[in-house]
Amino acid sequence: MLFNYLQNVNFLFYLFKIRMGIKRIGDFYNLLMRIVFVRNEINCQQTLAALINTRDYLS
Numbered sequence: 001m002l003f004n005y006l007q008n009v010n011f012l013f014y015l016f017k018i019r020m021g022i023k024r025i026g027d028f029y030n031l032l033m034r035i036v037f038v039r040n041e042i043n044c045q046q047t048l049a050a051l052i053n054t055r056d057y058l059s
Helices: 002-058
Strands: none
Touching: none
């Protein structure tokens, strides 16, 4: 009886660890996506600024 109980607790803990691991991977993925998105935004702004500058320069 006690052994079964311990096994169940161990199993639940194992599931919990797996869930936490998946959550952590998800958080990491979100962070990565955010970094990529921000970098793309910065690149877009720089490109826009460059275009505006060249337009002013040409006119």
